[in-house]
Amino acid sequence: MVILRWRRRCVCAAGDTTGKIWWEDAPVEWALLDGVSDQDRQRFLAIARPRKYGRGEVVFLAGAPADSLHLVVSGTFAVRVGTESGDMAMLSVLGAGDFFGELAFLDPESGRTATITSFEASQTLSVGRSEFMRLREEHPPVDRVLVSVLSAQVRRLSTLLVEAMYLPAEARVYRRLLAAAEMWGGAVPGTVIPLTQEDIAGLAGTTRPTANRVLRQAESSGLLGIKRGRIELIDPRGIAALAAGV
DSSP states (O other): OEEEOOOSSOOOOTTOOSOOOOOSSSOEEEGGGTTOOHHHHHHHHHTOEEEEEOTTOEEEOTTSOOOEEEEEEESOEEEEEEOTTSOEEEEEEEOTTOEEOTHHHHOGGGOOOSEEEESSSEEEEEEEHHHHHHHHHHOGGGGHHHHHHHHHHHHHHHHHHHHHHHSOHHHHHHHHHHHHHGGGTOSSTTOEEOOOHHHHHHHHTSOHHHHHHHHHHHHHTTSEEEETTEEEESOHHHHHHHHHTO
């Protein structure tokens, strides 16, 4: 893993060629930069620009031009797509160490395929497509970043496909719930997840009635508590056992 520390503000000012970025608390790890040489990593980070987003702010809308890749530094982001019924379904929740907007590098003509919004005050590093293309021309080995992007997406989609094909909806709901908990303090008693039952349904690839039934059963068993727009973990071990099918 590539580990970069951050302080209160980003110090990757324009013209900085060191690639060093600092944050005050825990280190941020981006698997996206695994396998990239130290020198090319520094070149890549040197063209990145810090971006800040407030709670509920839209980073970009589905259909907008794909012009930049974002590396998540802090906070959390929701990835949503429109459905045939006109609703918005949540596909994933992204936190520090994740990335989004990769089609800017892979297929810019297609436009954004999802809408990204921030759950809270959040920060990213934005790498513009045009800047990245110039960097590729000057330093071809930096293409390793594209290989990492493709590899990460293939692994993620393969995992989701296997789960969709071989796991019951109940187990998927519990798994997505525990995964979401990692974004807001970890899968420990007392963690509050600011997602609705509809959000969990989208993450699990099931219907809202099914997610509602599964979560209400867990609430009746004392495993979690449900309030408007939030879910509190009470017995994460019990939920994990259900997610594993034990």
